[in-house]
Amino acid sequence: MDATFGVPHWLTGVVIMVLAGAVILGGIKRIAKVAGKLVPIMGIAYVVAGVLVLIVNAGQIGEAFGLIFYYAFNPMAAAGGFAGAAVMAAIRFGVARGIFSNEAGLGSAPIAHAAAKTKNPVRQGLIAMLGTFIDTIIVCTITALVILTSTVWQEGEAGHR
Structure with missing residues (x-):
């Protein structure tokens, strides 16, 4: 907010603190109500933004899929996968990303679905399974294609402080 709009860091922190406090202090029902409205908006906005980037970079989509399959089934990828430290790091970061991506196996999403009051x-x-599919197949594929169809993955990008 500071770099883009000139809003001081402390003001941004206070606003986030007040909004988060209002949601958290409202209890589980308010958290569910806010998340029920906010998460679909965030998901739809992310997918729309990703599709717009893919439309702009439509000519590179085929090449991006080629890169994915080439490096997934390349003998060098298999050889690198057997290196001890690489395997350990891949498992550690892969599991962490998988858990934070869709919570499959973590247990908090099934608890929320089990607590839902439903007649069916x-x-x-089916809704619980659809969430995992949308996140893992649609959102992650769009993310990979957006990264690979841009040149950022080759050149790198620095964040702002």
């Missing part, structure tokens, strides 16, 4: 538990289960 099968439909609730």
Whole structure:
């Protein structure tokens, strides 16, 4: 907010603190209500922004899929995968990303779905599975394609402080 709009850091912190406090102090029902409205908006905005980037870079989509399959099934990738430190790091970071990506296996999403009051538990289960599919297949694929169709992954990008 400071770099883009000139809003001081302390003011941004106070606003976030007040908004988060209002949600958290409202209890589980307010958290669910806010998340129920905010998460779909964030997900849709992310997918729309990703699709817009892919439209701009449409000519590189085929090449991006080629890179994905080439490096996934390349013998050098297999050889590198057997290196001890690389395997340990890959598992550690892969599991962490997988948990934070869709919570599969973590347990908090199933707890939330189990606590839902519904007249049709099968439909609730399908919704739970759909969330994992949307996140893992759609959102992660769009993210990978956006990164690979841009030149940022080759050149690097620095964040702002």
